[in-house]
Amino acid sequence: MNAPVTTAMNGTPELSIGDREFAALAKLVHGESGIVLADAKKGLVVSRLARRLRDLGLRSFGEYCHLLQAEDGADERSKLISALTTNVTKFYREDHHFRSLEEQIFPALIARARGGDRIRIWSAGCSTGEEPYSIAMELLELCSDAAKLDIRILATDIDPQVLAVASTGQYTETASAGIPESRRARYTSLRNGRYEMSSALRELITFAPLNLVGQWPIRGPFDVIFCRNVVIYFDAATQERLWQRFAGLIPVGGHLFIGHSERLGRSAERFFTTTGITQYRRTHGSPDPTTGAS
Numbered sequence: 001m002n003a004p005v006t007t008a009m010n011g012t013p014e015l016s017i018g019d020r021e022f023a024a025l026a027k028l029v030h031g032e033s034g035i036v037l038a039d040a041k042k043g044l045v046v047s048r049l050a051r052r053l054r055d056l057g058l059r060s061f062g063e064y065c066h067l068l069q070a071e072d073g074a075d076e077r078s079k080l081i082s083a084l085t086t087n088v089t090k091f092y093r094e095d096h097h098f099r100s101l102e103e104q105i106f107p108a109l110i111a112r113a114r115g116g117d118r119i120r121i122w123s124a125g126c127s128t129g130e131e132p133y134s135i136a137m138e139l140l141e142l143c144s145d146a147a148k149l150d151i152r153i154l155a156t157d158i159d160p161q162v163l164a165v166a167s168t169g170q171y172t173e174t175a176s177a178g179i180p181e182s183r184r185a186r187y188t189s190l191r192n193g194r195y196e197m198s199s200a201l202r203e204l205i206t207f208a209p210l211n212l213v214g215q216w217p218i219r220g221p222f223d224v225i226f227c228r229n230v231v232i233y234f235d236a237a238t239q240e241r242l243w244q245r246f247a248g249l250i251p252v253g254g255h256l257f258i259g260h261s262e263r264l265g266r267s268a269e270r271f272f273t274t275t276g277i278t279q280y281r282r283t284h285g286s287p288d289p290t291t292g293a294s
């Protein structure tokens, strides 16, 4: 048995998490979100939750586990997931994906939209919104009247706290550093020391809570799905199910973008062809939308 991981809180007694409580937390987090908490994450779990326990007036992780497992613990379970998700993101992260949108993908989608088609783009695991706003900027670059067409971006995340930030559309100078100067000038304005996303960007995006390992209250199909730097925290089986669900929502010819350190599993590769770095086109096979099997 490992020594309990502890943390000191400004003059208050040290908090520690034992193996049993950590295993219970890890099981709960995996069940709720698909996120895997390896033993090596014990220190991180203690440091991220110490303040929450203190705010709740709890003295141990045992008490916290009771609270989480209670029938009315849904709200606290959501706060737990918010505390443990990694929300790091930035504008134009992996900028080659945005060049692909501009050069390879958007021209054809915009032509279809001008012909009356419905075009949908999904940023799944959008964190504080930098990803969908970057997508929207590239769209407006090529199609300034996008809002008048049936082109929309759905941006979802499991964590309501990051969605609240995304919905404000306001970013510090540091957070907005990745926005190319030309885009910054056209699509943002500086207000009270913060860069505010323009209404033209905002009207293209709908932010909504969605758990990727739960039910999806959404209607496809999606011509483009961005799900980047999200599944890296999931186990292989959860990743595999997710790729198959995406395959079921992307029509042949549609596109999937994943994070730089993520890979499609073998069964999902049946439905996609590589078109760039961690960029895929839906090509063949028809997965069953309920089981993910072809």
Ligand SMILES: C[S@@+](CC[C@H](N)C(=O)[O-])C[C@H]1O[C@@H](n2cnc3c(N)ncnc32)[C@H](O)[C@@H]1O
Pocket (backbone or CB within 6 Å): 032, 033, 034, 035, 085, 086, 087, 088, 089, 090, 093, 124, 125, 126, 127, 128, 131, 156, 157, 158, 159, 162, 210, 211, 212, 213, 227, 228, 229, 230, 259
């Ligand atoms: C590292 S951020 C990635 C943000 C953005 N896609 C990017 O690449 O910059 C990962 C996001 O995935 C979200 N996430 C984790 N598990 C999730 C789940 N089960 N369902 C939906 N979102 C999830 C987290 O809340 C977090 O905001």
